[in-house]
Amino acid sequence: MSIIAVVGNKGGTGKTTLALNIAAALAQRGDSVVIVDADPQQSAYQWRLTGADDNGVPAVVAAAMGLDKTVRALGEAHAHVVIDCPPSIKATQAEQALTLADHALVPVQPSPMDLWATTHIAKVIERLRPENPRLRALIVMSQLEPRTTLSRLMPEAAAELDLPVAAAGIRRRSIHRHCALEGRSVFQAGKRGADAAAEIQQLLTELFDHG
Ligand SMILES: Nc1ncnc2c1ncn2[C@@H]1O[C@H](COP(=O)(O)OP(=O)(O)OP(=O)(O)O)[C@@H](O)[C@H]1O
Numbered sequence: 001m002s003i004i005a006v007v008g009n010k011g012g013t014g015k016t017t018l019a020l021n022i023a024a025a026l027a028q029r030g031d032s033v034v035i036v037d038a039d040p041q042q043s044a045y046q047w048r049l050t051g052a053d054d055n056g057v058p059a060v061v062a063a064a065m066g067l068d069k070t071v072r073a074l075g076e077a078h079a080h081v082v083i084d085c086p087p088s089i090k091a092t093q094a095e096q097a098l099t100l101a102d103h104a105l106v107p108v109q110p111s112p113m114d115l116w117a118t119t120h121i122a123k124v125i126e127r128l129r130p131e132n133p134r135l136r137a138l139i140v141m142s143q144l145e146p147r148t149t150l151s152r153l154m155p156e157a158a159a160e161l162d163l164p165v166a167a168a169g170i171r172r173r174s175i176h177r178h179c180a181l182e183g184r185s186v187f188q189a190g191k192r193g194a195d196a197a198a199e200i201q202q203l204l205t206e207l208f209d210h211g
């Protein structure tokens, strides 16, 4: 069983989008996976409600009885639990998720301020290390626009940070917004979603290669 927490210290970086699509990628492999919505905004939950039941987006469960209990209970029945966290590392849910998780994915937009905000996450992870020594965290460059200088410079800037950066980045693509609107993942978007889906698959491979 693996627990993947998608965390961040900024709003709108792409946490929910990544959580949904990573979960869909795992389901695509034939694994049993469930998403836990640990964000009071409940966007993941909403996303799932929007789509048809058989559209391949894994079930989304709101962490009503407390994140710890919810994740442990779901972990008994599923191969993977993906937790979508609120946009602050100070939120209780984010800290709990980092205590439970095997992997943390930290989507970061290509902006220096967003990169700097990750230092708080690295500190929390270090503080929780005695409680959760197995946690591996990866920064994921999100909403990249490869033609801009800023996006090109980001991986280099991110290399200075305390957390490793995934080689696979996520580009800004309108298909992500379309899929949210339709309650799907990019894996259900056919050809239109193929490039976005390939990026998510690459990230998934890297995630499990990391241990
Ligand atoms: N790779 C992408 N390409 C294009 N649009 C994206 C991408 N990732 C996310 N978005 C869009 O950016 C917005 C924010 O994404 P999302 O809700 O996933 O971020 P979030 O980090 O979960 O936000 P919050 O902090 O509010 O929970 C949404 O409109 C989403 O559709």
Ligand SMILES: [Mg+2]
Pocket: 015, 016, 017, 039, 043, 084, 085
């Ligand atoms: Mg979100």
